[in-house]
Amino acid sequence: MHKPLILLIDDDAELSDMLGELLEREGWHVTAALNAEAGERALAQRLPAVVLLDVMLPDANGYDLCRRWRAAHPSLGLVMLTARGDPLDRVLGLEIGADDYLAKPFEPRELVARLRALLRRQHSARADTAALCFTGLSIDLLTREVRIGTRAVALTSIEYKLLVALARTPGKPQSREQLNGEVQNGCYRPLDRTVDVQVARLRGKLRDVAPGADWILTVRGEGYVFVPRE
Structure with missing residues (x-):
């Protein structure tokens, strides 16, 4: 059975480890990157089903990455992760191409539920x-x-x-x-x-x-x- 690949890009190593273990227990493959440069390399090597993208990376702006990756990969799932909970930030993320937007701290099970919903929508779109x-x-x-x-x-x-x-x-x-x-x-x-x-x-x-x-x-x-x- 095909297991979707999730690319997690977040400079918080402890959070990345915790989320990686959680998502792998759900049956997904996970690749983690601690900065935008490593994320770019991982994306070039294998296109994931979904990218979990931190907005505030040390070497790039997550919004800029989201905009660029959406243009280059229209079917790619993009979920923004951020400590900025302002509704305007959420709207901006969705406007530039994110499929979903989750403010930190978040309940891990909510992230899993949202990923499942996004993957279902992707499957439905391919079947259409x-x-x-x-x-x-x-x-x-x-x-x-x-x-x-x-x-x-x-x-x-x-x-x-x-x-x-x-x-x-x-x-x-x-x-x-x-x-x-x-x-x-x-x-x-x-x-x-x-x-x-x-x-x-x-x-x-x-x-x-x-x-x-x-x-x-x-x-x-x-x-x-x-x-x-x-």
């Missing part, structure tokens, strides 16, 4: 068709490339995830809580307008390329729905 195609709009699930006609649409990680979540169920409204769960783990707060803000940005980018076109509609009292164009 390679693309979602509609009149005028295509979404490549392997490269994360979105096109309207022949023109590429540059989306953030959150915007891409929202579009895919909606496009997978055309004509079926999804609540803000459901969509929030697609882009970030954690409890949904009814007054949180993150989904509304991100959907507005997504709509704006689609309209910039195709003025007058609107694939995403608001459903009052429910959330949003993807409506394919005729």
